Amino acid sequence: MASEFHPATMLAEAAAKAAGACEESYGFLPCSPSALGNVFLMLVYGGILLIGAKFISDGSELLMEVMDPGIIGGLVLPILGAVPDSAIILMSGIGGSLAQAQEQVTVGVGTLAGSTIMLLTIAWAGSVWVGRCDLVEQNDRLVAKDRSLRPDNKYSLTATGVTVDEMTKTNALIMCVTAGAYLIIQIPAFVDEKKDRIFALVGFIVCIICLAAYCAFQVLTPGFQEKKFANARSNLVAAKARQMATRFGLKNGPVNANGQCTEASLTEYFHFLDKSGDGAITREELMAANESSLGIKCDPTDVDMWMKEMDKDQNNEISLQEFLPVMKKWLEKDMGAAETAQEIESSRLILADEEKDEDEDDEEESSEEMTKGQILFNAIIYLLIGTGIVSLFSDPMVDVISAFSKITKLNAFVVSFVVTPLASNASELVSSIIFASKKKKKNMCLTMGQIYGAVTMNNTMCLGIFLALVYFRGLLWEFSAEVAAILTMTWAVGAIGCTHLTLKTYLTPLILLLYPLSLVEVMLLQDYANWK
Numbered sequence: 001m002a003s004e005f006h007p008a009t010m011l012a013e014a015a016a017k018a019a020g021a022c023e024e025s026y027g028f029l030p031c032s033p034s035a036l037g038n039v040f041l042m043l044v045y046g047g048i049l050l051i052g053a054k055f056i057s058d059g060s061e062l063l064m065e066v067m068d069p070g071i072i073g074g075l076v077l078p079i080l081g082a083v084p085d086s087a088i089i090l091m092s093g094i095g096g097s098l099a100q101a102q103e104q105v106t107v108g109v110g111t112l113a114g115s116t117i118m119l120l121t122i123a124w125a126g127s128v129w130v131g132r133c134d135l136v137e138q139n140d141r142l143v144a145k146d147r148s149l150r151p152d153n154k155y156s157l158t159a160t161g162v163t164v165d166e167m168t169k170t171n172a173l174i175m176c177v178t179a180g181a182y183l184i185i186q187i188p189a190f191v192d193e194k195k196d197r198i199f200a201l202v203g204f205i206v207c208i209i210c211l212a213a214y215c216a217f218q219v220l221t222p223g224f225q226e227k228k229f230a231n232a233r234s235n236l237v238a239a240k241a242r243q244m245a246t247r248f249g250l251k252n253g254p255v256n257a258n259g260q261c262t263e264a265s266l267t268e269y270f271h272f273l274d275k276s277g278d279g280a281i282t283r284e285e286l287m288a289a290n291e292s293s294l295g296i297k298c299d300p301t302d303v304d305m306w307m308k309e310m311d312k313d314q315n316n317e318i319s320l321q322e323f324l325p326v327m328k329k330w331l332e333k334d335m336g337a338a339e340t341a342q343e344i345e346s347s348r349l350i351l352a353d354e355e356k357d358e359d360e361d362d363e364e365e366s367s368e369e370m371t372k373g374q375i376l377f378n379a380i381i382y383l384l385i386g387t388g389i390v391s392l393f394s395d396p397m398v399d400v401i402s403a404f405s406k407i408t409k410l411n412a413f414v415v416s417f418v419v420t421p422l423a424s425n426a427s428e429l430v431s432s433i434i435f436a437s438k439k440k441k442k443n444m445c446l447t448m449g450q451i452y453g454a455v456t457m458n459n460t461m462c463l464g465i466f467l468a469l470v471y472f473r474g475l476l477w478e479f480s481a482e483v484a485a486i487l488t489m490t491w492a493v494g495a496i497g498c499t500h501l502t503l504k505t506y507l508t509p510l511i512l513l514l515y516p517l518s519l520v521e522v523m524l525l526q527d528y529a530n531w532k
Contacts, residue, residue: 055386110416172497
């Protein structure tokens with residue numbers, strides 16, 4: 001006999017299942033009703049967001065090779081760098097009912113605060129620590145001596161540090177000034193919450209004006225951007241040098257077990273370039289030998305970079321003694337990334353084709369050398385992929401953090417403060433520290449400039465998006481404690497940055513301590529001062 005199905009029973013069972021169920025993002029991306037499940041999803045979605053941020057970063061670097069550095073560095077790169085955080089902030093308040101948006105926008109605030117404070121503490125202090133050099137007296141003040149760190153000073157907090165230029169101080173000052181945009185809505189919020197929307201609109205307009213002014217300033221003040229462009233050009237020339245030396249070594253030897261040139265191979269390569277046999281390489285020999293024999297085109301700008309780096313005595317010739325140290329440095333640069341096994345294997349395949357058919361080889365080599373159009377195309381593809389990934393997975397990330405906070409009863413702000421910046425700013429954090437590790441003033445200026453610039457974008461573009469959400473969705477401004485933490489950290493670090501050219505190492509533990517203290521500040525203001 002068939003069992004009976006009662007509608008009331010079926011509805012009860014469905015309700016019971018729904019009580020422990022979760023809502024999938026976009027109707028297909030996974031979610032979880034458990035705390036551990038949400039931790040796993042945070043790691044997955046965070047990793048995907050990191051991949052998206054990396055695509056945006058790589059695409060930005062490619063643009064630097066083919067477009068005007070002032071426009072790219074001053075306008076495009078700052079905006080692209082803020083895309084991951086902006087997407088998370090936007091997704092936290094754009095969907096759902098008004099109540100849901102008011103609840104989830106806490107994740108956006110946590111992302112904004114976490115990104116700003118992580119850059120100003122972990123990235124800032126980490127860069128100073130790895131980039132520290134011996135301090136020496138110069139013109140009656142202490143400055144860091146490039147690439148100098150004596151063993152007895154290795155752990156000294158007062159005899160080591162870093163030195164930046166005046167432009168870096170200006171960037172720190174701009175960061176401090178733009179942070180004042182928070183006060184446009186924060187001060188009225190203390191007086192009359194009913195006027196939040198009006199001042200949110202005013203704040204949004206001010207943020208857009210500040211963003212436009214900052215980008216215009218960067219475009220019209222090329223000093224900082226020229227450093228970025230020079231670094232990108234230097235990396236490109238070094239990559240070509242690695243490729244040419246590797247091809248020569250693979251074809252003529254000797255190379256080590258990793259397929260990298262030895263000093264003997266580099267010496268042979270020098271004599272190969274020195275067509276006249278007079279013990280020195282001229283500009284003409286450098287261009288002709290590489291292009292005709294190795295199939296890699298060196299344009300005049302590349303050759304200028306070779307001469308600038310190698311011709312130490314400026315006699316318009318490169319001696320063996322000048323050639324070897326620079327080539328060794330270029331071969332070691334970015335080891336494990338630029339000289340990957342895939343690149344070496346690609347060179348082996350190319351060389352095999354050369355031995356089979358010289359004409360066929362020429363076609364393959366010329367096709368491998370990308371034109372400006374190809375570089376631009378690749379940059380656009382990278383940027384589209386990265387932006388698409390970030391846009392698609394920001395909303396699920398917000399949902400997972402909100403769900404985890406509900407299940408564990410943890411403050412959503414605290415969770416997003418720690419988690420989302422690790423995904424959206426990880427590549428920027430790592431690249432800043434790696435670049436600072438070169439222990440050179442120009443590297444440190446670029447690193448600190450990037451940090452101050454990223455925070456300025458948070459103060460303008462990201463805050464502007466957040467204020468737009470408050471205005472257009474009618475959200476309440478309940479983030480006084482969070483704003484206090486952002487302003488405290490921004491102005492504290494900014495005060496140091498815009499008043500000091502030399503930053504001593506003893507600042508690093510103090511600045512790092514500000515990261516946990518900022519969370520403590522928020523908790524104390526919320527729980528004891530009742531700041532909302």
